[in-house]
Structures are given as structure tokens and as C-alpha cells.
Amino acid sequence: MPQLDGLPTPALLLDLDRLEANLRDMADRARRLDVSLRPHSKTHKCIEIARRQVELGARGLTVSTLYEARLFAKHGFEDLTWAFPLVPARLAEAVELAGRVELGLVIDAPETLRALEAARAPVRVLLKVDCGYHRAGVDPAGPDVLELAQGIAGAPRLVFGGLLTHSGHAYKGNRLAVAGQERDVMVRCAERLRAAGIEVPLVSVGSTPAMTAIDHLEGVDEMRPGNYALYDYTQTVLGSCAVRDCAVSVLTSVVSCPRAADHAVVDAGALAMSQDPGPAGDGFGRIFADYQAGRLEPDLRLASVSQEHGILSGRRPVGDRLRVLPNHSCLTVAQFDEYHVVRGTEVVDRWKIWRGRD
Ligand SMILES: Cc1ncc(COP(=O)(O)O)c(C=O)c1O
Structure with missing residues (x-):
């Protein structure tokens, strides 16, 4: 050798023993918290690591670019969420890929919804909610979240895939408090949509600092940490x-x-x-x-x-x-x-x- x-x-x-311990620990954590794990693959960009994550029970993968989506699809990963606001100019390519594998797309803007409706393609669309990070996503208490969810659910060929958020502000604040806030905001938002007659099949949350701190995730279905596979000084x-x-x-x-x-x-x-x-x-x-x-x-x-x-x-x-x-x-x-x-x-x-x- x-x-x-x-x-x-x-x-x-890459220290193999540490990697494998990190993957096992988060898979166990997801099981204990009774949620699916959909690791973010942008951290590692590596087929061998993604395979280990799926072998340990990950439900699918999160990706941040169309390149990553195509890459993992090509290597046999067939359940992907492109957790980035849909890039309008890449809609046709995303629709083509969604015809070959299970690919969830994410939007937070009426303009993107209109482009998706015009494409008349049968794709699963998740709505991005701002749980307090204030980077992207609709206000969970404002009018847009209802209008967009109704728009997706009511569009002839689109499937409403549920609500997705990212607690990036856990990098700046108290991890447990931010993780709890993320969960509570999302559960309340899903309840609001359900009260308006909209079926919400999925509530997806997560960042590494939040998911390593959280004590319970009742009302949440899925977590998407990525960095936990490798960790770092931060x-x-x-x-x-x-x-x-x-x-x-x-x-x-x-x-x-x-x-x-x-x-x-x-x-x-x-x-x-x-x-x-x-x-x-x-x-x-x-x-x-x-x-x-x-x-x-x-x-x-x-x-x-x-x-x-x-x-x-x-x-x-x-x-x-x-x-x-x-x-x-x-x-x-x-x-x-x-x-x-x-x-x-x-x-x-x-x-x-x-x-x-x-
Ligand atoms: C939308 C989204 N989901 C999940 C993650 C994973 O977060 P982390 O790398 O803190 O685990 C990120 C990271 O930036 C993200 O942007």
C-alpha cells in the first residue's frame, strides 16, 4: 500500500474511518428522530460516498446543480431533489431529466411557476420557505406561500411535492434554538396550507449545525444535512x-x-x-x-x-x-x-x- x-x-x-463513522451517526440520528435522510451531495461530490449514504438508509440525495443531478442519475441514484431555486434557462433540461428519474424541483417565485406551467411537463415541485435564514424562500406567514402552493397543486400537470427549507442561520446563532425554530415554522406553515385544503406530502428541513443539535422533529418528514459527512473547523x-x-x-x-x-x-x-x-x-x-x-x-x-x-x-x-x-x-x-x-x-x-x- x-x-x-x-x-x-x-x-x-479523506480519512475513511472518520467518514464512515460520520455517515453511520447521522443515519442513526435520522432513524431516532423518525425522519428520512436525504444527504446533500454538494459537500462531497463523490459517487463512493453517496453509495455509502444510500446503503446506510438514505432515502435519496439532495443536489445543488443540474450537473450533480445528471451525474448521480447516471450512476444509478434515482431519487433526487435539486434544492436550489430553479434556474429558468435550464428548465427544459430539468424537465428532460425528470422524465428519467424521480427529480424534485424547487421554486419560490411566481415567474418560475408560470414557466413551469407553460412547459406543461409532469414534474414534482417543492416550495421553498424562508424559516429565518432570509436567503431565499417565501415568507411562511405571508400570502405568497398559499398562492404558490395552490398554483402548483392546481396546475394540470405539476405535482406539489411539499415544503422545503434550509436553516443556514444555524451557522450564526444558537444551533438548538435555530433548529427548533426551523421545525416549528415549517410545521405551522404546513398546517396553514392543510387548513386551506392543500395536501402537503413532505416537510423537508436541515443544515448540519441544526441537525446535529435538534432534539425532536415531530411534524417533519425529511432532513437534508450535507457537511456532516466530512465536517470541518467551522x-x-x-x-x-x-x-x-x-x-x-x-x-x-x-x-x-x-x-x-x-x-x-x-x-x-x-x-x-x-x-x-x-x-x-x-x-x-x-x-x-x-x-x-x-x-x-x-x-x-x-x-x-x-x-x-x-x-x-x-x-x-x-x-x-x-x-x-x-x-x-x-x-x-x-x-x-x-x-x-x-x-x-x-x-x-x-x-x-x-x-x-x-
Ligand atoms: C438548500 C440546502 N439544503 C441543505 C444544505 C446542507 O446544509 P449543511 O451543509 O449545513 O449540512 C444546504 C447547504 O448549503 C442547502 O443550501
Whole structure:
């Protein structure tokens, strides 16, 4: 077996044992909470990981682009939700794919509903509700939610698939409080539609910080966390996981440490780590002191990044190899073409990261 020591850097490492434990834990959690799990695949963009999620009981997958929807459909995943407001210019392609696999589309605007009605295609349409994140979605207490749900349910060929939301504000507030608010807002919204005579077949919620905190999900049918498969530094600061649960790291080499400088340069810049700022001014990645123990260097971090250069906050000898914990694993993964799958110090496999966009 190849060893970590022999890998060229920068390399994206995926710890197989940690990944599998994370997948099992969330699958168990969904069962305990009595909801279906539809993991968001944009985090990993990887067939091998999605297969493991489905084997552990995931009902289907969530995707964020049409590329991901087509990719997973091609590899035999036949129950997908494109959890992104439908892009009008891609309607014909979405309808074509919905004719081949079970594909839920998401809207929150009358313009998109009108385009769907005009396409006269038999597609399942979910309504996006704003549960407090204020990014996209209709106001659960306003008039649009009733009008749009009635419009979808009443359109000759459309099928109303239910209500969907995303608690992205759990990244900024108290995780348990946000998760409870998300659930309560959605349950009340579904009750409002039902009182108006609209059948609501599904209530779908979730983000990783909310779903790792929530105590009950009565009235909810499905959760869609994504990041939990890999976790990252941000999730450790939020309290969603421990450092030793984080399954991806970037292996990097020290390439320069000028005599007069109080920094060193590594080959993990923005095109390896991304430029996600992480939790308030913590730099662009934390350095492992002891990977297996899940211990981070207290004072050393990736202080800044340019395209290929990463600047460490302290000196390190040229040739040293370090493992960096990303701020945001979803964005770091999207910088690489493959995972080096590792167990301990052995590289046991290589899995493709499907990061295309067409
Ligand atoms: C619509 C939607 N659903 C689910 C998720 C998964 O959230 P997380 O990555 O926090 O698990 C996201 C993430 O951005 C999302 O945008």
C-alpha cells in the first residue's frame, strides 16, 4: 500500500474511518428522530460516498446543480431533489431529466411557476420557505406561500411535492434554538396550507449545525444535512462535532522560510483551501499537531492565502509536511479532482471528485 509520506502535495486526504463513522451517526440520528435522510451531495461530490449514504438508509440525495443531478442519475441514484431555486434557462433540461428519474424541483417565485406551467411537463415541485435564514424562500406567514402552493397543486400537470427549507442561520446563532425554530415554522406553515385544503406530502428541513443539535422533529418528514459527512473547523467551533471527527485535511509542504521572516510558505493556497474566512478571523485553516488525537497547533495557522501560496503564522523548516484542517470542507473539496482515501498512514484508495458545472 502507498504511504502518506510518498504523496505529492498539495493533496486532499479523506480519512475513511472518520467518514464512515460520520455517515453511520447521522443515519442513526435520522432513524431516532423518525425522519428520512436525504444527504446533500454538494459537500462531497463523490459517487463512493453517496453509495455509502444510500446503503446506510438514505432515502435519496439532495443536489445543488443540474450537473450533480445528471451525474448521480447516471450512476444509478434515482431519487433526487435539486434544492436550489430553479434556474429558468435550464428548465427544459430539468424537465428532460425528470422524465428519467424521480427529480424534485424547487421554486419560490411566481415567474418560475408560470414557466413551469407553460412547459406543461409532469414534474414534482417543492416550495421553498424562508424559516429565518432570509436567503431565499417565501415568507411562511405571508400570502405568497398559499398562492404558490395552490398554483402548483392546481396546475394540470405539476405535482406539489411539499415544503422545503434550509436553516443556514444555524451557522450564526444558537444551533438548538435555530433548529427548533426551523421545525416549528415549517410545521405551522404546513398546517396553514392543510387548513386551506392543500395536501402537503413532505416537510423537508436541515443544515448540519441544526441537525446535529435538534432534539425532536415531530411534524417533519425529511432532513437534508450535507457537511456532516466530512465536517470541518467551522463545525468544531459551532459544536457540531469534535476535531477528531473531521474527515478531510489538506496535506501540504513547507516550501520557503526566509531567514528574516517570522512566517513560512506552504503549497496550500486559495486553490487548495478556498478563501472561506472561517469562524471570525481564524485564518484559512488550522494545522494539526497530532492528527490521530485530533489535536491542533494552538498558535500556528494558515494566516493568509494567495492563489497557490499559503502563509503560515510561524516558522517551519522547508520540507516539513503538515496536515491542514479546512475552514469549510465543501469549498475545499471543490478545489480538488480526487480524494486520497487514507486509513492511518496508508493510502487505500483514490475517489474522483465530480466538480464540473455544465
Ligand atoms: C438548500 C440546502 N439544503 C441543505 C444544505 C446542507 O446544509 P449543511 O451543509 O449545513 O449540512 C444546504 C447547504 O448549503 C442547502 O443550501
